[in-house]
């Protein structure tokens with residue numbers, strides 16, 4: 001039996017860069033989650049009679065939300081739901097399961113790298129049958145539906161037991177509780193040379209994988225400590241906790257500071273890695289060296305044929321616009337296409353589906369390939385492990401050799417968090433107003449080549465996305481890029497991306513912030529950051 005429950009619309013249920021992300025307390029309002037979920041069912045009629053995947057990163061409210069979603073799925077005619085044990089599926093594992101079992105789509109519960117717990121954040125997003133985040137046409141339809149909704153459907157059933165593997169039934173709907181790790185682990189085994197990585201560990205090489213008490217723990221432990229034979233304790237903070245044990249589960253040098261300390265210590269392991277709340281992000285660290293995500297993507301692309309899953313070469317590569325141009329240089333050398341897309345993993349979906357790109361990456365610590373349609377933290381770490389095992393080189397040797405061959409793209413991101421929204425919007429408008437007059441101007445010794453508000457035309461479906469960030473490109477290849485974050489839940493965050501290319505090896509040892517000093521000054525002055533936001537320094541520098 002199911003009930004029809006009357007409701008009224010909530011303002012502001014428009015999905016952002018990666019789904020609807022709000023404070024847990026917002027989701028706890030009566031009908032808030034239900035309205036959004038019903039809007040998904042109303043906007044994707046194929047779910048009626050179809051297969052749906054459900055899972056999340058285990059953060060606070062994950063189990064509650066899954067019970068509601070299961071009851072609503074049953075009431076909306078879904079034939080079968082595949083749900084991860086305990087409600088756990090990392091974002092890439094959800095993508096893998098959607099693809100493997102031919103589901104119509106998936107509902108993924110996570111606020112990614114945002115802190116969790118009763119006072120933290122929660123999130124929900126819909127993924128389509130290719131396993132990737134729904135494109136804008138779908139998310140806009142869902143949003144439009146949330147604004148006119150008057151009722152939702154809910155099965156009158158008891159909570160489903162998510163902790164026992166196997167098949168069952170909820171109000172006439174088939175439910176299968178899956179092992180959260182197994183399908184994903186099999187996919188990894190099909191891509192990487194596990195024997196070589198096993199031998200690398202057996203030879204005494206060491207790594208530290210910091211799961212930041214988030215969902216990568218069970219995946220990393222099973223694969224790295226289990227299948228690949230790394231010693232117990234290689235994965236630290238490996239138990240997913242509802243509040244991430246107070247960790248800010250964002251794998252960057254600022255937030256994964258315990259890992260950074262370990263990697264800068266005298267007895268640092270050979271490889272350091274971390275992943276975020278839902279295990280789609282990754283950070284790679286060598287001894288005393290954090291590899292920028294942009295460099296990581298470029299190095300992976302340049303060495304991909306060493307990995308069994310990519311031995312035949314890459315169809316092409318893609319990066320988000322603010323990601324450094326390092327991978328473009330590699331693509332040129334390899335004679336393959338490179339694409340520049342707006343920020344957000346969903347923009348890679350069409351390129352991957354059409355086999356125009358094989359590897360994709362973003363400066364925001366995301367890298368992945370056509371094996372799923374999400375970014376994939378554990379996959380990226382296994383890729384690096386495989387590179388280390390195949391070459392016998394250290395992280396530092398691989399990075400230095402890469403810079404020597406292709407030149408170095410110094411790169412840094414300066415975030416100004418928690419800004420007044422009007423001030424932040426005003427700053428972006430001010431920049432837009434400058435665009436017409438910038439080309440040809442000389443700023444602190446650098447000449448502006450082009451300045452624009454990035455717009456993207458999808459080469460596959462022709463859809464156009466405008467206002468995707470302000471780019472200021474200089475004659476020497478340097479860039480300053482400005483964007484407002486699309487994933488925050490409080491105030492506005494201004495992101496300033498800084499990049500400078502240095503071809504000559506003699507300059508590669510310089511400190512990043514000092515190599516970027518002129519660009520940093522230009523970025524502050526052009527946008528009038530201090531005047532408009534009252535901030536003299538960024539809150540986070542990565």
Ligand code: G6P
Nearest residue numbers: 017018344345362364485486487
């Ligand atoms: C999420 C998306 C990424 C995107 C990032 C940008 O993690 O999955 O694809 O790069 O958000 O976040 P921002 O806060 O800069 O909008």
Ligand code: ZN
Nearest residue numbers: 112113278280
């Ligand atoms: Zn994430």
